[in-house]
Amino acid sequence: MSPNPPPTSLIPRAKLAVGALIATLFGQLLTGTAAAAPENTSRLAWQPCESPSSQGTFECATVKVPVDWKRPHGDTIDLALARHLATDPDKRIGSLLVNPGGPGGSGVSFALAAPDVFSPELLARFDIVGFDPRGVARSNPLKCDEDLINAQGELLFPDSAASFTALRAANRALGASCRELTGPLADHMDTGSVVRDMDAIRAGLGEQRISYYGVSYGTAIGQQYAERYPHRIRAMTLDSNMDHSLGNRDFQRTETDAVESSYGQFADWCARTTSCALHDRDARALFDSLHKRAEAGDIVLPGDPPQPVTPQDLQGLALSHMYEPASWFDFAQLLSDIDAADPAAAGAVRKYGEPTPYPFLSVMCQDYDLNVPSYSSLARIERELARRAPVTRFSTLGWTVQTGCQDWPAEVTNPQRRLHVDGTPPILMTNSRFDPATPYSWGSNAARQIGREAVLLTYDGVGHGDYWLSPCTRDAIDTYLTTLKTPRKGTHCPAVWPTDPSAQRRSPNGELINPLPDLVGTGTYR
Structure with missing residues (x-):
């Protein structure tokens, strides 16, 4: 589901004095390359770690955040992070933060499963970075x-x-x-606090702008991050959207x-x-x-x-x-x-x-x-x-x-409350027409609230977590995250119907595994 803090102030773009630097940064954004990182790149002390499957190259770290962001010098907790390093370092774009939803899903486990759940294109171009939100799994579990x-x-x-x-x-x-x-x-434990945590992770990664993929409750985090930090986003995909504007x-x-x-x-x-x-x-x-x-x-x-x-x-x-x-x-x-x-x-x-x-x-x-x-x-x-x-x-x-x-x-x-998003790059939103947990009306309503920055891609089938349900949707997400090119507004992907009971948990083309049941189970927003 979704959350909220006080009205979010928009952070102005930094004014760069050198015209050549502006041109360089603009060119990097057009080609999908990460902008120059800030100086504080040593904030996270990454150490080698392994995934349960022993596939891929991983590093793990922690970042310290306040329990109460209104008291930044008060009690703190450590958030757990893991990242799968880009398999093609020469073409690396930057970090792709990921969250599998819940609330209560482990982003660390999501990242550790990256070789099985994300396409080779994303694995090649991004460090896949997952974090356990406050109170979840390895981050001071509630x-x-x-x-x-x-x-x-x-x-x-x-x-x-x-x-x-x-x-x-x-x-x-x-x-x-x-x-x-x-x-x-x-x-x-509110999502507004998680949003502040995620920006602390961005700073610790040493990146001025982040790319983000959130599914289900992870879209609530993304939506509210876009509200609070619109100019710190390179690309954002919100899959199976929450709508935090609804009364009971x-x-x-x-x-x-x-x-x-x-x-x-x-x-x-x-x-x-x-x-x-x-x-x-x-x-x-x-x-x-x-x-x-x-x-x-x-x-x-x-x-x-x-x-x-x-x-x-x-x-x-x-x-x-x-x-x-x-x-x-x-x-x-x-x-x-x-x-x-x-x-x-x-x-x-x-x-x-x-x-x-x-x-x-x-x-x-x-x-x-x-x-x-x-x-x-x-x-x-x-x-x-x-x-x-x-x-x-x-x-x-x-x-x-x-x-x-x-x-x-x-x-x-x-x-x-309604979303108030202004100043982000295009945000790719996807929703199944027949999603049992985050209804299509939630995705379309959230897209209307975001406005011109939102591009809603409709999957015409049933289910939750479009990336693993539809090759068409997955290709659109991969293309957007790597090139910043969105599908045309109003684009639909055709329904994929089950034909073989042995294919359960596998994506329709058989390549990827849907990780959501293991990461967050059912009876949550996943």
Whole structure:
């Protein structure tokens, strides 16, 4: 998702006295070569390190940043960084900062996976630099009480005033535990702080302008960096965009519409794909039937103990399988197995993820004011969403962000607002028409807010993370990042439909691996 700090001031361009230097810098930008670096290039102490796959040449480092940017001389934390060195140093453009989303995804792990997830063109021309945002993974991970995480998870779908009151108490207790176990950082997890951190990384890299690729929540970081530091950007690609301008109702409506329309694409694909396990059935009617049976408590999978399937289990499964269409063969079989109460389905229906360090809500609840005054108001929202989405009812992702932030003890320091971007180079934005997590309407609305600097490329398929879903989109991103040439405004890339269940997690041309499930999982913005 997205965040916010105070209005961002625009930093004026440095006035260069020597005309020849201006011409040199302008020529470098046109050819995609990095501008001359500032003097302070020794700030980051890089050391050799290895990736889990032992492929590529890597270095790791840390950079120190304030816990509270309003108190720059107060407590500090170390942010972890990793970079994959450009494979063609003679043609190196500069650093490409990357973020895989979440909130809670590891940029270090993203960079360490670079040989498997980015094209040879990007690997040749850039140092791929990933950082773990504050409170994430290797950067002073934000920790919360495991029992309280589970207790909150049981209450995220309240069905009465009493359960809504219990949820609020659980949220307060969980948020307090995060503060107690982590310290002051728990109150400074907003994206505005991450933006300041990223500029500290830019300075540490010794670069006047950076290139950036952010996906999902990583687009929130990029959007707000462009607001605050427009003249420190060489190129920026924002893939699967957040929209930080939405109030609670529009937030829920757009999330719900996205899951419903994505599931509709799955149902249509299944109807025309003979190898789909539900090819001879109406996948919409089946899901509706399963949802009603789950509401009545009539779906129990065999096991010890037997495993009831809740409506939220079904909705969560639908959401997670819409991220990556290559998983649709498995999803169709899973729905068929649940319908038959087949023991094979039991392992795939999990109530909650494994308890882990828990930065997600600490970011979201400081970036979004999603307060609902009462259970009756929440119930009205739920009924409205069910009318909008008669098959899937609502987005479990959007819903649990809303319910999980009720009475969260940290202040909303970066509340929703429209973007105000001025003075950046062209920003390439991409969005799938049927993205279940960051809806197409978010990408188009964010592009309108950015204005003339934005070029929106539409992928006409389903899924999240266009770079790995569409060779057409990937080629456009690679071309832009290396040459600064954007596609024409209004360009569309054709949908790519799954044809082979063995291709799961692989990009359509089989070369790259989609890293997002491993880096941030589902049930986040990734």
